[in-house]
Amino acid sequence: MSEKIFMKGCEAVAETAVRAGCRFFAGYPITPQNDVPEYFARRMPQVGGVFIQGESEVASSNMAYGAAAAGVRSMTSSSSCGISLKSEAISWMAGARLPVVVANFQRGGPGIGTIQPAQQDYTQATKASGNGGFKMLVLSPSTLQEAVDMTWQAFELADKYSNPVLLLMDGFTGTMMEPVELPEALSDEQVAAIRATKTWAATGKKGGPQHKVMCGPGLDTRISQEQMNIRDGKMYEEWKTTEVEYEDYMTEDAEVILTAYGISGRIAKSAVGILRAEGIKAGLIRPKKVYPFPDEAYEKLNFDTLKGIVCAEMAIPAQFAVDVENVVHGRTKIATALSSGGEILDRSAIVEAARALCGK
Amino acid sequence: MMKNVYSRPSGIFEGAVTGFCPGCMHSSVCKVVAEVLDELGMVNNACYVQGVGCCGLAVTYFDMDTVAAPHGRACAIASAFKRCSPETLVFTYQGDGDLAAIGLAETMSAANRGENFTVIFVNNGIYGMTGGQMAPTTMVGVKTTTTPYGRSESEHGAPLHMCEILSQLEAPAYIARVTLADVPNAKKAKAAVKKAFQYQLDGKGFSFVEFVSNCPTNWGMSPLESLDHVHNVILKEFPLGEFRAK
Numbered sequence: 001m002s003e004k005i006f007m008k009g010c011e012a013v014a015e016t017a018v019r020a021g022c023r024f025f026a027g028y029p030i031t032p033q034n035d036v037p038e039y040f041a042r043r044m045p046q047v048g049g050v051f052i053q054g055e056s057e058v059a060s061s062n063m064a065y066g067a068a069a070a071g072v073r074s075m076t077s078s079s080s081c082g083i084s085l086k087s088e089a090i091s092w093m094a095g096a097r098l099p100v101v102v103a104n105f106q107r108g109g110p111g112i113g114t115i116q117p118a119q120q121d122y123t124q125a126t127k128a129s130g131n132g133g134f135k136m137l138v139l140s141p142s143t144l145q146e147a148v149d150m151t152w153q154a155f156e157l158a159d160k161y162s163n164p165v166l167l168l169m170d171g172f173t174g175t176m177m178e179p180v181e182l183p184e185a186l187s188d189e190q191v192a193a194i195r196a197t198k199t200w201a202a203t204g205k206k207g208g209p210q211h212k213v214m215c216g217p218g219l220d221t222r223i224s225q226e227q228m229n230i231r232d233g234k235m236y237e238e239w240k241t242t243e244v245e246y247e248d249y250m251t252e253d254a255e256v257i258l259t260a261y262g263i264s265g266r267i268a269k270s271a272v273g274i275l276r277a278e279g280i281k282a283g284l285i286r287p288k289k290v291y292p293f294p295d296e297a298y299e300k301l302n303f304d305t306l307k308g309i310v311c312a313e314m315a316i317p318a319q320f321a322v323d324v325e326n327v328v329h330g331r332t333k334i335a336t337a338l339s340s341g342g343e344i345l346d347r348s349a350i351v352e353a354a355r356a357l358c359g360k
Numbered sequence: 361m362m363k364n365v366y367s368r369p370s371g372i373f374e375g376a377v378t379g380f381c382p383g384c385m386h387s388s389v390c391k392v393v394a395e396v397l398d399e400l401g402m403v404n405n406a407c408y409v410q411g412v413g414c415c416g417l418a419v420t421y422f423d424m425d426t427v428a429a430p431h432g433r434a435c436a437i438a439s440a441f442k443r444c445s446p447e448t449l450v451f452t453y454q455g456d457g458d459l460a461a462i463g464l465a466e467t468m469s470a471a472n473r474g475e476n477f478t479v480i481f482v483n484n485g486i487y488g489m490t491g492g493q494m495a496p497t498t499m500v501g502v503k504t505t506t507t508p509y510g511r512s513e514s515e516h517g518a519p520l521h522m523c524e525i526l527s528q529l530e531a532p533a534y535i536a537r538v539t540l541a542d543v544p545n546a547k548k549a550k551a552a553v554k555k556a557f558q559y560q561l562d563g564k565g566f567s568f569v570e571f572v573s574n575c576p577t578n579w580g581m582s583p584l585e586s587l588d589h590v591h592n593v594i595l596k597e598f599p600l601g602e603f604r605a606k
Contacts, residue, residue, distance in 0.1 A: 055469035059436040066437030070444040202425035204405040
């Protein structure tokens with residue numbers, strides 16, 4: 001590992017991507033993620049990679065699809081309303097089973113909303129990032145070091161499952177600066193070796209059988225869309241046992257649980273200490289992957305002694321809290337601490353909600 | 361001794377069963393493209409990006425690598441693909457709805473960047489696959505399922521002429537409009553495809569070949585009538601020729 005450097009979130013993600021062997025990026029300007037395409041524009045020529053500023057989000061996400069079809073580690077990023085435009089290609093990536101990393105630096109919504117940080121795309125990210133009922137692994141960091149680690153992990157997972165992976169960031173984690181330790185860059189040989197494993201890439205038959213990067217069966221009568229859906233559905237089911245990832249913090253003796261993901265998870269974590277200092281035994285559950293949802297983290301709580309759960313997120317109406325409610329299923333009280341549309345989540349609102357659940 | 365004077369191009373599946381309607385020139389366009397790839401020895405190093413619509417039926421014909429594009433996005437995908445795999449001969453295979461309506465931004469932008477791939481554009485003046493709706497290339501006055509009273513210039517605009525529009529840009533290296541509606545023109549068409557691919561192999565940048573084609577099914581004509589219609593009507597609106605050869 002190299003030394004710690006002080007970096008902005010967008011740039012830390014982009015630099016990690018390059019080190020992870022990403023050699024194609026296409027994007028389109030939208031705040032608050034402009035530092036990502038700008039960084040790649042400077043960096044890609046230095047490593048023999050390709051950067052294209054697309055004519056739209058629609059085009060740039062399709063470009064990421066095209067690069068992945070050529071076997072290259074490929075990425076695109078955007079923010080909220082831009083991700084809606086990218087959903088066409090994201091759905092095709094999932095249908096064609098192409099490994100691409102997509103990053104969403106969430107801002108307020110609906111529509112153009114605001115340019116400030118928000119977490120209002122949770123439902124879109126975890127339930128339907130496009131038509132057709134596909135799923136993606138969705139990683140959501142709460143610190144920049146975690147953003148670096150998850151960016152690396154996202155490329156590994158995309159290749160492992162040959163499926164798009166979503167990095168669910170927000171305007172905070174994109175634009176704030178923190179010291180980060182970056183991973184050692186893959187060598188050109190390692191990057192080439194990874195590409196060489198993608199024997200399905202459509203770069204010419206070279207005397208062998210045809211390679212088809214297709215979304216759906218096309219006119220191939222040997223496989224049906226249903227068979228493809230069943231195949232993909234099995235993979236999504238498998239993720240529920242193999243890919244669940246969360247942070248469990250001081251939950252063992254907890255009388256109240258705070259739960260949040262991404263930047264809100266970090267704010268909620270800082271509330272645990274405040275509550276503990278007041279004599280309220282608080283704990284934290286912070287999903288690191290929001291898809292698949294970590295049901296087990298909540299299932300193992302002692303509902304006989306638990307006074308309630310506070311769901312904190314930057315979305316009104318709440319979205320993440322719905323998944324928590326679905327797991328808890330009435331076994332304990334659920335309160336929310338929310339902000340939206342670019343307003344910063346107030347830690348004192350989390351603390352207040354926890355106190356209220358504990359009758360204090 | 362029997363002498364072999366013609367064989368199926370190696371880029372066409374053995375025993376391929378056409379998905380195209382009787383008399384449609386799409387299959388002939390596929391054949392011409394495959395013949396040229398054989399002549400250039402590039403079938404094993406080629407990838408075509410297929411559009412959505414009748415052009416997608418090429419998948420039953422072309423025995424070569426392919427990437428399927430969402431409707432209209434073939435030029436965006438081909439741009440990225442070619443830059444990541446410069447040694448592959450890349451061409452898109454697109455119809456007029458795909459290329460000139462939903463994909464207009466992707467087409468113009470890739471052309472303007474001078475991306476080093478080739479577009480094979482099949483213009484039959486209609487949305488064939490979806491059942492005969494108005495295309496951006498539909499002639500004024502023509503009745504389609506979405507212009508039941510005829511295409512009106514004041515309401516729907518005049519037909520888009522892609523070769524002429526692209527010729528306004530600085531970057532494109534080769535732009536030609538051809539047809540397979542008669543034998544002399546078919547020979548010119550094949551030469552144009554070969555030239556376009558050669559431009560790409562020479563790294564000259566964006567090349568574009570528009571085939572003025574037919575749609576007997578949705579034009580409501582017999583195949584022969586549709587060829588006459590191409591000669592008597594369509595080619596007057598869409599003149600043939602090389603628009604750019606840098």
